[in-house]
Amino acid sequence: MIKFKEFTIGLLIFLWMIASFLVWWVLSGLVEPPSGNLVPPKIRQITRQAEALIYPYVWRQYIFTTE
Amino acid sequence: MIIISVIYTTGYALINLLLGLVLLKFCFRKNYLKQPASIMIITGFLLGQGVLASLWLILVIAGMLKFKLVMIISVLILITGLFIWSELVEFVKIILVSLTKQLKELTWIWKFILFLIMVLILYFAIGSLILPLHPDAEGFYMVLPKVLAYTGKLFCQSSCPDFSVGLLGEMHSAVLMIISDLSAAKFFVWFDALATAGLLISLGTQIGLKARGKVIILALLFTSRTFVNYIYNGKPDIYGAVFGLAAYYWTLKMKGNRLAQILTGLFTGFAVVAKLSNILVIVPGIFIMFCWIYWDEFKNNRKNIKSIIQSVFLSGLTIILSFGLAFSSNMVKNKILFNDPFSSSYSLNQSGSWSNPVWQKDKKDLPNMPVTAESTQENEIDGAVVGKDTNLIIAQSFRLDKPDYVSAVSLYLKNNSAIDNSGQLTVKIESDNGKDEPSGNLVDLNAIKSIRSYNNTYQWETVNFDPPLILYSDTLYWIVAEGTKSGEDTGYILGTDGNSSTYTKGFKAVFTNGMWDRDLDTDLYFKVYTDKGIEGYLPPDGRISSKFSNFVKTKMHFTLVIDYAKTKLALPWLIVKNTFFIFYTSPLAFTLWNRPGQDGTLSILVLIFLPFFFWRGQVNLVYRQILIMALTGVILWLLIRSDVIHPRYILATLLLFLPIIAYGIEKVFVEKKSLVLQFAIIGAILTVLGCFIVTLSYLPKDFFQLTAHRIKMTDLAGNNYDSLNYINKNVPVDTQVLIMGVFPYYLKPEFILTTYTVDWTNLYGAIQYGEGWSFVAQYNYKYVVFQKINPMSIGKVLENSLKPDRIKVEKVYSDPYADIYSVEKK
Numbered sequence: 001m002i003k004f005k006e007f008t009i010g011l012l013i014f015l016w017m018i019a020s021f022l023v024w025w026v027l028s029g030l031v032e033p034p035s036g037n038l039v040p041p042k043i044r045q046i047t048r049q050a051e052a053l054i055y056p057y058v059w060r061q062y063i064f065t066t067e
Numbered sequence: 068m069i070i071i072s073v074i075y076t077t078g079y080a081l082i083n084l085l086l087g088l089v090l091l092k093f094c095f096r097k098n099y100l101k102q103p104a105s106i107m108i109i110t111g112f113l114l115g116q117g118v119l120a121s122l123w124l125i126l127v128i129a130g131m132l133k134f135k136l137v138m139i140i141s142v143l144i145l146i147t148g149l150f151i152w153s154e155l156v157e158f159v160k161i162i163l164v165s166l167t168k169q170l171k172e173l174t175w176i177w178k179f180i181l182f183l184i185m186v187l188i189l190y191f192a193i194g195s196l197i198l199p200l201h202p203d204a205e206g207f208y209m210v211l212p213k214v215l216a217y218t219g220k221l222f223c224q225s226s227c228p229d230f231s232v233g234l235l236g237e238m239h240s241a242v243l244m245i246i247s248d249l250s251a252a253k254f255f256v257w258f259d260a261l262a263t264a265g266l267l268i269s270l271g272t273q274i275g276l277k278a279r280g281k282v283i284i285l286a287l288l289f290t291s292r293t294f295v296n297y298i299y300n301g302k303p304d305i306y307g308a309v310f311g312l313a314a315y316y317w318t319l320k321m322k323g324n325r326l327a328q329i330l331t332g333l334f335t336g337f338a339v340v341a342k343l344s345n346i347l348v349i350v351p352g353i354f355i356m357f358c359w360i361y362w363d364e365f366k367n368n369r370k371n372i373k374s375i376i377q378s379v380f381l382s383g384l385t386i387i388l389s390f391g392l393a394f395s396s397n398m399v400k401n402k403i404l405f406n407d408p409f410s411s412s413y414s415l416n417q418s419g420s421w422s423n424p425v426w427q428k429d430k431k432d433l434p435n436m437p438v439t440a441e442s443t444q445e446n447e448i449d450g451a452v453v454g455k456d457t458n459l460i461i462a463q464s465f466r467l468d469k470p471d472y473v474s475a476v477s478l479y480l481k482n483n484s485a486i487d488n489s490g491q492l493t494v495k496i497e498s499d500n501g502k503d504e505p506s507g508n509l510v511d512l513n514a515i516k517s518i519r520s521y522n523n524t525y526q527w528e529t530v531n532f533d534p535p536l537i538l539y540s541d542t543l544y545w546i547v548a549e550g551t552k553s554g555e556d557t558g559y560i561l562g563t564d565g566n567s568s569t570y571t572k573g574f575k576a577v578f579t580n581g582m583w584d585r586d587l588d589t590d591l592y593f594k595v596y597t598d599k600g601i602e603g604y605l606p607p608d609g610r611i612s613s614k615f616s617n618f619v620k621t622k623m624h625f626t627l628v629i630d631y632a633k634t635k636l637a638l639p640w641l642i643v644k645n646t647f648f649i650f651y652t653s654p655l656a657f658t659l660w661n662r663p664g665q666d667g668t669l670s671i672l673v674l675i676f677l678p679f680f681f682w683r684g685q686v687n688l689v690y691r692q693i694l695i696m697a698l699t700g701v702i703l704w705l706l707i708r709s710d711v712i713h714p715r716y717i718l719a720t721l722l723l724f725l726p727i728i729a730y731g732i733e734k735v736f737v738e739k740k741s742l743v744l745q746f747a748i749i750g751a752i753l754t755v756l757g758c759f760i761v762t763l764s765y766l767p768k769d770f771f772q773l774t775a776h777r778i779k780m781t782d783l784a785g786n787n788y789d790s791l792n793y794i795n796k797n798v799p800v801d802t803q804v805l806i807m808g809v810f811p812y813y814l815k816p817e818f819i820l821t822t823y824t825v826d827w828t829n830l831y832g833a834i835q836y837g838e839g840w841s842f843v844a845q846y847n848y849k850y851v852v853f854q855k856i857n858p859m860s861i862g863k864v865l866e867n868s869l870k871p872d873r874i875k876v877e878k879v880y881s882d883p884y885a886d887i888y889s890v891e892k893k
Contacts, residue, residue, distance in 0.1 A: 010741040013678040017747050021754075024659060024671045055648075 075247040085148030087115030098326040104161035117337040121396035123238040132219040169278040194299035199785035204301030205812040212240035217816035233340030236303030271726040274690040280733035293667035293714040307342025311719025332386040336393025344716040348700030463591040464573035479562035479592035491517040504583040505545040650709040679731030697723035790885030807862030808854025
């Protein structure tokens, strides 16, 4: 018999795992190689722009001058 | 050649192990055999490393670190090691039996995961042998060992301040370069990486992990970029991490165990020597654990307070003395170099202070340094407007009472422009021409800086000199301020005392119509700062302390110019106002986010598996103790040094979280919580491991091509190898060479010995006047190397600036990473 509480916790953890993995992998403009190397440059460019929105000003310059 | 490096390094690792085991056996005979075999092997290996590093440092101070002596000591250790050979074999047997038993506990899928981790570990071994150096290693970390290996002595020119850091990993690198080469030096770190893994597994055993949990620890560790990067890139951070973890391990065992107390003190000391930041994160955690253990003892045995107090005193003393012992050789080195056994003062002064708390938002207006000369602020009036159009330069003379290191000068000034177009104010320190006028000659290459202020009201503005200027007593020097921007209402107004001179050892002078007009009755408002924290700093101009004969003394020929253009962008955490941003993004950034200059994170698996930390059920005492030590270190670091972005600074403490996370994950399998979660966990581990293996799969290919002699080791060297090799082959000794960049590793060691590093702003003034090349020729540089680190660099500005007719500038070498020009006066 499936316990409801355990099932819910398990489901939430599973969703967390999928979500954090996706952020790292699919939007991996946010992370460094090796994953970054496996992501198409266009996606990387988009995620870099997303990253720039929350960065302090001088860091934004860094993002766009190093890639 | 690579195979030879592997053999040498393996032999050297064995020597470290034997020395450590011999010391353990003879000092702690009873306790020695009671410990688990694996932990004694790791402890022996690390103890040997710590002791040998101290010995090598003493030898280098004595100027005796040479091949013959290293070999004699190594052979002696090997012979002594014969006494414990049978025990070593016994230890290995026990470990093999234990490993076999634990392998049998694993299902096929976990065996497959373990196989992939082993492949990855093998890749990192290959990487440590063949991958090029990290730029930091090319600029500093491997440069010191290279020259130490070449000279066998301390050398102290521009690198002198660098020696304020503890030397542990650097000493092993130097010795391995003496007996073999760079690959051997880098490969040694791989053994420390294995020791790190072993310590984490041992901590895992303490909290109740089974075989599966230990495989998870390995997966988390070897997919953490902030760890694996340092296995192969030449930076010594893993030394600090492995000693820190050893200190944590023995802390947990310290109750009533003298061996554990001594090892806690020693390993903490070695960890701090290897990475100074460990003192802020490891020591508080160990102190809390110490209090915890003896508080428990007090609660359980309240009647016997006297014996508990005695026990606390003796244990505390043992740990402190052991810590001091591990630190002693570096104290000797610091005493000799900086006249201060506890000195890391130079590097601390560079970064400002020990702490840069998150709540600190604003810097002080004036530097927190002693003032060695200043005028008095009385009857303030406006000085003349200093701007390019006004054709006016203003100067103030001063004298020092004693020779000193001048590290900053402040002027009281305001911007004359309402619309902020005054440009910069160039501030120089010039010598006197013998007629009580500025001579036009800088007292040092570094004695020119710029100020830019947007304030229309008076305030103190400061320029810093790094390295500091050496100025002598009873000599007249001049602070010369010059505007740079054309246009009406531009320039700066310098605050001046009005009625009579308040400063008796100097006076103001104004340059108009081609001549200096001295005004003996007025003074600019100024302050000249000295820096007591760097009294022992030895200047980069050959004026080296004659007291210590083992320094290498040479005349400088190579100038490395720090190209801040990139650094300013890459290291923006130095800006205090970003501290709070760094603070609140830190927990996430440790695993997910590679902020500028962060240089790696913990494995993404740590973030993916984070929920299992909260869904783990009952835990034992050791689990709680490890968690408390880890949290103490990380929280303290975030609060007081959140301006430092790198996880590597607190690597040992961060790695403590790996067994904690692994515990929660293993519970999912042990308690058979959910089949879907089990699949998800295995899938995540396999994907991330696969990701690493795929992207690093070029390593075995390169390795086999090297061993088959299809490519040469130099083909895999860093970007600056070819250009500096050109210099090595074509530039005669004693030639002045200017390198726009800070990566001298591939220069010949005899050339590196003659390098010193300066702030780029000494050239900046000249470049902004279009006189950069004249400046280069004036200082007799025959070659200029542009290391192309960034298109925005000041080097690029110089390279593209106009070459005057009177100077012959010719490009003699070019590759994608560097250009070299020869310079000749016509």
